[in-house]
Amino acid sequence: MTNDLSMWDEDLLDDLCNERDKNLIKQVPIPIRKRPDSWYWLFDDTGNFTVKSCYRQLAGEWACPDRKFWNKIWHLKLPGKVRNFIWRMCRDVLPTAANLINKQVNIVDRCLWCQTHIEDSMHILFRCTFAREVWAAVGMMELVLVVPGDTVFQVTKRVFQNANKDQGAMFGMICWALWYRRNK
Incomplete structure (x- = not known):
């Protein structure tokens, strides 16, 4: 994207993408908000990346149906x-x-x-x-x-x-x- 955050950087798209991908990218709407993007990790309640949350996500433990059981054990x-x-x-x-x-x-x-x-x-x-x-x-x-x-x-x-x-x-x-x- 360009520095003004309101339109796609055509030169960058030409350098990095083929015609099909450029057309698909241009179809993605650019948000009107003026604040910059930020990182957010979906698999942690605080939004911060941790090795523990990554391991749990990879191991399939994030949506743990037995979370209440394990909380009882640990407490x-x-x-x-x-x-x-x-x-x-x-x-x-x-x-x-x-x-x-x-x-x-x-x-x-x-x-x-x-x-x-x-x-x-x-x-x-x-x-x-x-x-x-x-x-x-x-x-x-x-x-x-x-x-x-x-x-x-x-x-x-x-x-x-x-x-x-x-x-x-x-x-x-x-x-x-x-x-x-x-x-x-």
């Missing part, structure tokens, strides 16, 4: 390591036997407690007889419902939809304690 009154653990268990990135075998690590795939099932996050945290006894002992068996085909994320999300803050915090601590004991 729990729990140690940071437990909140981080909940995030890792929901993302199914805990170093369970099943996940390690998928990464070509040569280990035994059986649960360390019951020795009968493949050790994955669902089994360690909810399906193993030891874990079920723990959930029953703390009176949370009804809250921690496991439906066939569920993922850890689905169970956890359902717990936080039905639990109050104290129950949510207890759920997180028990999951972390089960994982901690498994690693001991």
